[in-house]
Amino acid sequence: MSMLSIHNIKKSFGTTEVLKDVSINVSKGDVIAILGPSGSGKTTLLRCLNFLETADGGEMVFDGERFPFQNVSKKDIHRIRNKTAFVFQNYNLFQNKTALQNVTEGLIVARRMPKEQAEEIGKAMLDKVGLSDRYHHYPSQLSGGQQQRVGIARALATNPEIIYFDEPTSALDPELIGEVLDVMRQLANEGMTMLVVTHELGFAKNVSNHVIFMDSGVIVEENSSREFFEHPQEERTKAFISHIDRKS
Amino acid sequence: MNERVWEILLDSFGKILLKGLEVTLPLTIASFAIAIVIGVVVALIQVANIKGLKQICRFYVWIIRGTPILVQLYVIFFGLPSIGIVIDPFPSALLVFGINTGAYASETIRAAIESIDKGQIEAGYCVGMTYTQIMARIVLPQALRVAFPSLFNILISLVKDTSLASSITLVEMIRQTQYVIARTYEAFWLYLEVGLIYLIFCTVLTKIQSYGEKKLSSYGGQ
Numbered sequence: 001m002s003m004l005s006i007h008n009i010k011k012s013f014g015t016t017e018v019l020k021d022v023s024i025n026v027s028k029g030d031v032i033a034i035l036g037p038s039g040s041g042k043t044t045l046l047r048c049l050n051f052l053e054t055a056d057g058g059e060m061v062f063d064g065e066r067f068p069f070q071n072v073s074k075k076d077i078h079r080i081r082n083k084t085a086f087v088f089q090n091y092n093l094f095q096n097k098t099a100l101q102n103v104t105e106g107l108i109v110a111r112r113m114p115k116e117q118a119e120e121i122g123k124a125m126l127d128k129v130g131l132s133d134r135y136h137h138y139p140s141q142l143s144g145g146q147q148q149r150v151g152i153a154r155a156l157a158t159n160p161e162i163i164y165f166d167e168p169t170s171a172l173d174p175e176l177i178g179e180v181l182d183v184m185r186q187l188a189n190e191g192m193t194m195l196v197v198t199h200e201l202g203f204a205k206n207v208s209n210h211v212i213f214m215d216s217g218v219i220v221e222e223n224s225s226r227e228f229f230e231h232p233q234e235e236r237t238k239a240f241i242s243h244i245d246r247k248s
Numbered sequence: 249m250n251e252r253v254w255e256i257l258l259d260s261f262g263k264i265l266l267k268g269l270e271v272t273l274p275l276t277i278a279s280f281a282i283a284i285v286i287g288v289v290v291a292l293i294q295v296a297n298i299k300g301l302k303q304i305c306r307f308y309v310w311i312i313r314g315t316p317i318l319v320q321l322y323v324i325f326f327g328l329p330s331i332g333i334v335i336d337p338f339p340s341a342l343l344v345f346g347i348n349t350g351a352y353a354s355e356t357i358r359a360a361i362e363s364i365d366k367g368q369i370e371a372g373y374c375v376g377m378t379y380t381q382i383m384a385r386i387v388l389p390q391a392l393r394v395a396f397p398s399l400f401n402i403l404i405s406l407v408k409d410t411s412l413a414s415s416i417t418l419v420e421m422i423r424q425t426q427y428v429i430a431r432t433y434e435a436f437w438l439y440l441e442v443g444l445i446y447l448i449f450c451t452v453l454t455k456i457q458s459y460g461e462k463k464l465s466s467y468g469g470q
């Protein structure tokens with residue numbers, strides 16, 4: 001049974017239709033890679049799922065509960081966000097907080113967890129992403145790869161049912177991409193449910209179990225990741241894969 | 249400059265400085281405190297885009313920035329008694345300088361809030377924080393650091409602007425100086441002297457500002 005399904009989501013910015021009737025299903029433990037050229041709507045899709053953008057139509061079924069995008073209360077948004085987590089392309093760390101405070105903020109402030117308990121979890125999460133020696137560093141004192149790993153630790157701390165990754169490695173220098181992908185691979189192996197918008201074909205091929213290829217606001221093709229790369233069906237998919245492969 | 253002038257200056261220096269410490273300084277600090285509170289509230293209302301209140305805030309900033317402080321002082325001190333509201337010189341000045349400076353501070357703070365990257369607000373939402381929590385814990389602390397030099401600039405202006413309160417009979421440094429001039433007719437030297445005392449005040453504030461900026465020099469020293 002799917003943990004999260006999206007039915008016919010639509011979104012326009014002005015007269016530009018960014019998402020046209022997109023539907024997806026996510027089961028527990030799925031690692032789904034969403035691929036597609038820039039402007040294909042994949043980031044907007046992810047942002048709508050966490051209500052950072054308001055979709056114009058469609059609905060979400062999450063843990064058996066139905067939420068029409070156009071008619072969802074603030075309280076429900078808050079509830080859904082408390083069960084999910086988001087990792088941003090530009091990390092979006094709280095600049096006035098240390099790495100540890102970034103991770104514990106959501107626990108202490110939003111979930112009213114005692115500080116000691118939150119710090120224990122925060123340290124454990126930072127250890128997990130390999131930042132045991134950076135608890136008290138501010139974001140400005142960390143490299144991009146380290147900042148993104150703090151971002152992932154922050155996402156993990158709230159024990160979410162699913163983590164949305166919005167191009168988590170696109171802002172990184174090439175030599176820093178590996179350390180972030182390693183952490184994501186580790187999470188996938190541990191069974192974390194992940195929806196990952198990415199340009200990393202290697203990740204899609206080797207880590208994700210399912211691939212969605214989007215273009216111009218629609219899903220062009222989706223399949224298990226092995227089938228997707230070994231036997232792409234659509235011309236646009238083939239062109240995209242060979243184009244990206246050539247670049248890397 | 250003869251010996252008599254020297255004596256007048258030495259004699260008056262303490263008196264004028266005393267008014268500075270007793271009146272100018274408390275008036276400045278209290279007005280500035282009021283201004284910061286007004287500034288933060290007015291800025292947040294505008295950033296949060298609260299319908300109705302936002303228009304009131306824009307109107308407030310428009311009126312206050314568009315009229316001279318002197319007029320505002322006159323309206324409060326000389327104008328209000330005609331409708332039966334009488335306020336003493338010091339509270340009148342406090343009210344006017346607080347409200348006046350608040351309008352300028354609000355614009356500075358609003359700009360600083362808007363300079364903070366919106367991504368942090370989204371991240372706050374995503375970890376389950378409310379708008380109020382995000383503003384109070386993430387955005388405002390950063391914005392006030394950004395605004396610090398400009399706010400200090402406003403404070404330094406305010407020290408000197410309080411001299412206008414002499415026009416509503418408040419005995420601060422300027423009015424005290426004028427009393428001495430009325431007795432001695434040494435306007436040139438005494439006005440230079442009071443100017444020097446303002447300069448001393450502002451120099452001390454400037455030192456505090458650069459110390460503060462160093463202390464605040466951004467999280468983890470960017």
